Amino acid sequence: xxxxxxxxxxxxxxxxxxxxxxxxxxxxxxxxxxxxxxxxxxxxxxxxxxxxxxxxxxxxxxxxxxxxxxxxxxxxxxxxxxxxxxxxxxxxxxxxxxxxxxxxxxxxxxxxxxxxxxxxxxxxxxxxxxxxxxxxxxxxxxxxxxxxxxxxxxxxxxxxxxxxxxxxxxxxxxxxxxxxxxxxxxxxxxxxxxxxxxxxxxxxxxxxxxxxxxxxxxxxxxxxxxxxxxxx
Numbered sequence: 668x669x670x671x672x673x674x675x676x677x678x679x680x681x682x683x684x685x686x687x688x689x690x691x692x693x694x695x696x697x698x699x700x701x702x703x704x705x706x707x708x709x710x711x712x713x714x715x716x717x718x719x720x721x722x723x724x725x726x727x728x729x730x731x732x733x734x735x736x737x738x739x740x741x742x743x744x745x746x747x748x749x750x751x752x753x754x755x756x757x758x759x760x761x762x763x764x765x766x767x768x769x770x771x772x773x774x775x776x777x778x779x780x781x782x783x784x785x786x787x788x789x790x791x792x793x794x795x796x797x798x799x800x801x802x803x804x805x806x807x808x809x810x811x812x813x814x815x816x817x818x819x820x821x822x823x824x825x826x827x828x829x830x831x832x833x834x835x836x837x838x839x840x841x842x843x844x845x846x847x848x849x850x851x852x853x854x855x856x857x858x859x860x861x862x863x864x865x866x867x868x869x870x871x872x873x874x875x876x877x878x879x880x881x882x883x884x885x886x887x888x889x890x891x892x893x894x895x896x897x898x899x
Contacts, residue, residue: 695875701786742778754891770795785852789895807892825868845882
């Protein structure tokens, strides 16, 4: 097994010894390729999204598209959330048989695995013409991008990165809604490695092996938003 290279912290290096059979640069390349395939599936789901669909049916479609693309084993089952279920985290089951409305929020969280490497991505979509929903979908991606920019320029710890992200969420008028937030990715499976969340990580998050997750909810409406991709 090749040891991961170019990592700053021995704690992470030891973690990744169990995490990946790739060197660090190779892992970054493989992760980007896996995420590109997963984004293609997510974009297809978005083009097919329409009011009247049930979460369960769209989830089944997501599994079918992922399998067709080559992800026959998934890091986690796809999360498809509509309406009030968009306030749910990965730890929550949510309401059953939720149907997408004419003006609604939906988010996808696809935990694919391509050629043994995870391609975890997520995005929120506003359906219809509700201005608050449109803002929440837009802010989830904008805050993610701002978080990535902060990570690149300031080199914060995971803790400091999420302090910054949560301040951006609150400045936009919303409430942070995920703890633990952010996680390691790499070759699959990787049980027994760091599980406390990037928001609790006391070191600089190395590129290509961490997912930055943005999840928040509206302070009064029963809706939320989500966005995630790799820190790179």
